[in-house]
Amino acid sequence: MYACLHGQGNLTALAAEFSPVVERTAEETATFDVSGLERLFGMPQDIAHAIMRRSAEVQVKANLALAVNPDAAICAARGFSGVSIIPEGDEAKFLGTLPLAVLAPSEELAETLERWGIRRFQELAVLPPLGIAERLGPEGLRLRELARGEANRKLAAIEDPLCFEDEVELEYPVELLEPLAFLLSRLLTGLAMRLATRGLATDELRLRLKLENRATHERTLRLPVPSLDTKAFLKLLQLDLEAHPPAEPVVHVWMGMNPVKPQAAQSGLYVLAAPEPVKLELTLARIRGIVGEGRVGYAEVLDTHRPDAWRLACRLESRHGKLKACSTEGFRRYRPVRTAHVTLASGQPGFVAANGVRGRVLEYAGPWRTSGDWWTVDPWQRDEWDVALSDGALYRIFCSPGGWFVEGSYD
Amino acid sequence: MVALYATRAGRPQGHLDPFRYSCKNRYSEEKANMEAALLKREFAAVLGGPLDWQARPEPETVDSGVPDIHLPRGCLTEIFGPASSGRTTLLYSILAAATGRGELCALVDADGAFDPESATAAGVHLCKMLWINCANSVENALRATDLLVQGGGFGIVAMDLGDAPQRTVRRISLTSWFRLRRAVENTPTVLVALARLSNAKTCASLMLECRRERSAWSGNHPARLFRGMRVRATAVERRKACTPVFTAKAI
Numbered sequence: 047m048y049a050c051l052h053g054q055g056n057l058t059a060l061a062a063e064f065s066p067v068v069e070r071t072a073e074e075t076a077t078f079d080v081s082g083l084e085r086l087f088g089m090p091q092d093i094a095h096a097i098m099r100r101s102a103e104v105q106v107k108a109n110l111a112l113a114v115n116p117d118a119a120i121c122a123a124r125g126f127s128g129v130s131i132i133p134e135g136d137e138a139k140f141l142g143t144l145p146l147a148v149l150a151p152s153e154e155l156a157e158t159l160e161r162w163g164i165r166r167f168q169e170l171a172v173l174p175p176l177g178i179a180e181r182l183g184p185e186g187l188r189l190r191e192l193a194r195g196e197a198n199r200k201l202a203a204i205e206d207p208l209c210f211e212d213e214v215e216l217e218y219p220v221e222l223l224e225p226l227a228f229l230l231s232r233l234l235t236g237l238a239m240r241l242a243t244r245g246l247a248t249d250e251l252r253l254r255l256k257l258e259n260r261a262t263h264e265r266t267l268r269l270p271v272p273s274l275d276t277k278a279f280l281k282l283l284q285l286d287l288e289a290h291p292p293a294e295p296v297v298h299v300w301m302g303m304n305p306v307k308p309q310a311a312q313s314g315l316y317v318l319a320a321p322e323p324v325k326l327e328l329t330l331a332r333i334r335g336i337v338g339e340g341r342v343g344y345a346e347v348l349d350t351h352r353p354d355a356w357r358l359a360c361r362l363e364s365r366h367g368k369l370k371a372c373s374t375e376g377f378r379r380y381r382p383v384r385t386a387h388v389t390l391a392s393g394q395p396g397f398v399a400a401n402g403v404r405g406r407v408l409e410y411a412g413p414w415r416t417s418g419d420w421w422t423v424d425p426w427q428r429d430e431w432d433v434a435l436s437d438g439a440l441y442r443i444f445c446s447p448g449g450w451f452v453e454g455s456y457d
Numbered sequence: 458m459v460a461l462y463a464t465r466a467g468r469p470q471g472h473l474d475p476f477r478y479s480c481k482n483r484y485s486e487e488k489a490n491m492e493a494a495l496l497k498r499e500f501a502a503v504l505g506g507p508l509d510w511q512a513r514p515e516p517e518t519v520d521s522g523v524p525d526i527h528l529p530r531g532c533l534t535e536i537f538g539p540a541s542s543g544r545t546t547l548l549y550s551i552l553a554a555a556t557g558r559g560e561l562c563a564l565v566d567a568d569g570a571f572d573p574e575s576a577t578a579a580g581v582h583l584c585k586m587l588w589i590n591c592a593n594s595v596e597n598a599l600r601a602t603d604l605l606v607q608g609g610g611f612g613i614v615a616m617d618l619g620d621a622p623q624r625t626v627r628r629i630s631l632t633s634w635f636r637l638r639r640a641v642e643n644t645p646t647v648l649v650a651l652a653r654l655s656n657a658k659t660c661a662s663l664m665l666e667c668r669r670e671r672s673a674w675s676g677n678h679p680a681r682l683f684r685g686m687r688v689r690a691t692a693v694e695r696r697k698a699c700t701p702v703f704t705a706k707a708i
Contacts, residue, residue, distance in 0.1 A: 320560075320610050321561065321608055321611065325608060325610075326608065328608075329605060329608040330587075333601045333604055336597050336601060337590065337591050337597050338592070342588075342589050343588065344586065344587060344588065345573040345586075346583060347574055374546075374578040375546060376544075376547075377572045377574075377575040379569075379572045380570070380620075381569045411682050412679075412681075438540070439539070454570070454572065455540055456683075456686070457542065457543065457544055
């Protein structure tokens with residue numbers, strides 16, 4: 047049994063209240079499957095009564111038709127006002143008085159039928175199918191089937207947009223992280239199960255906590271690869287909340303997951319072992335908790351001549367191409383650079399003293415004058431020396447407008 | 458038969474109580490011993506010599522980028538030497554070789570002394586090397602190293618304590634080193650520790666002592682250049698020692 051609503055208002059939402067299979071047939075028409083509703087409401091008249099009552103409540107003005115096939119219901123809803131219930135087997139008789147314009151034939155076909163003097167369903171329904179096929183082709187046959195109420199098809203149901211969100215309103219504010227973890231675990235398990243049933247995974251977790259002072263505390267976790275490991279998610283959330291705790295007790299928890307296709311990768315015998323991405327993310331989150339934010343990652347050298355210019359990235363794309371490996375002198379930097387007291391002899395460094403560095407200059411090379419970014423608000427310039435001190439080590443020192451500094455040591 | 462039993466038990470024949478064991482048990486034990494002896498003999502024939510059945514297999518070694526230095530997997534390797542002795546150059550060489558093989562590496566930097574520019578110049582693929590800057594905390598470096606080794610999957614995990622105060626590094630208990638050694642055992646990871654002096658003692662399977670032999674300078678002032686230095690790395694193993702020499706260039 048199918049029902050069709052034709053009119054004004056939010057027809058799709060109304061239909062979705064009664065059936066999971068809803069077709070948006072046209073701008074003003076929605077068709078839906080009401081099979082099984084007789085167990086809830088009883089006879090088709092009762093079903094129609096329930097739908098109309100609900101439509102009045104949500105202020106939808108529409109004609110309703112119920113029939114055994116969707117096309118008959120559509121024709122009846124478009125042609126008759128109010129409620130129409132077509133008994134099974136009487137479709138042709140019921141629809142017979144409707145004008146052919148309800149079927150919306152093509153202009154050429156409508157003109158032909160008009161010339162033949164056929165204006166209503168019943169007149170088209172009695173025509174022989176062979177003759178129609180010869181003269182009007184497949185479209186004519188389809189119109190005849192519709193006019194007889196015999197056409198049958200499956201509904202092209204609207205697919206709900208995938209939305210994986212869940213929330214829980216707390217009866218009393220939660221202050222500690224441990225009881226909050228129980229709630230998070232419940233939400234995570236439910237969402238992960240919903241994703242798993244659809245064969246999906248997630249690469250982004252969003253957590254929104256409403257606080258007692260009506261403020262909102264939002265956190266977003268991005269995973270390197272799609273996963274459904276709820277234990278890892280929970281641990282990541284716990285570590286994140288430990289690092290960024292909410293300022294007030296929590297009264298409402300909302301969680302959302304970004305649905306993505308799971309990453310299927312088959313590792314080979316000769317593929318080098320690497321840490322499991324989610325496990326690595328968990329390890330890094332733990333290490334971030336120890337050493338602090340912004341201290342863990344992959345270094346990326348910036349495209350500038352400014353000394354010690356780099357940035358830390360959470361993950362870097364693997365760059366193909368072989369670097370030319372040469373035994374270059376290793377350099378150890380002092381961060382921050384150490385302020386030095388340098389005694390000059392004939393304009394060259396003769397003695398260097400800084401924190402942990404002290405000695406007479408035995409050998410030196412320089413100065414190497416560099417500068418850059420003079421066109422910006424943060425320019426730099428320096429004179430560099432490579433020096434071998436009497437303490438046995440080799441250092442790089444530099445003189446800038448701020449004074450003398452030891453930048454690091456060659457090692 | 459009695460003589461064979463006495464040999465197995467290691468006691469003189471006169472002390473044996475012939476009624477202590479049933480004949481059936483005795484015969485089954487003797488049969489098992491004989492079968493084991495035959496099996497050992499067959500293995501020795503196939504493998505070309507007698508085997509030490511108690512000995513553990515030699516660990517797999519990986520290239521360090523320097524000839525004659527190979528690092529054992531699943532073991533702790535210690536690199537030590539004074540400042541400007543070439544320790545960091547050797548470490549970058551090891552990391553360059555590992556990242557060149559496609560392995561993911563981690564550098565736990567206790568003092569934030571890592572220089573990405575010179576590491577790139579040495580051939581380290583930075584996209585394959587995780588850098589953990591512990592901001593002058595040896596304790597954090599130990600904890601981070603422990604987490605990384607326990608997590609597994611890394612080719613090289615290097616802990617750089619090169620600029621940490623020697624007094625602090627000395628305070629690391631042998632238990633901590635032992636824990637790290639046990640954590641890395643039976644894994645394909647090479648754990649490298651870099652410091653001024655040797656601290657891990659018996660927990661290190663390989664110790665590489667670096668020493669600068671000479672520095673190379675060229676040209677006259679003001680066009681004088683620091684060209685590099687010649688480093689001698691002495692590898693001290695349990696059974697053998699080798700002293701490879703490599704040259705590090707400044708430019």
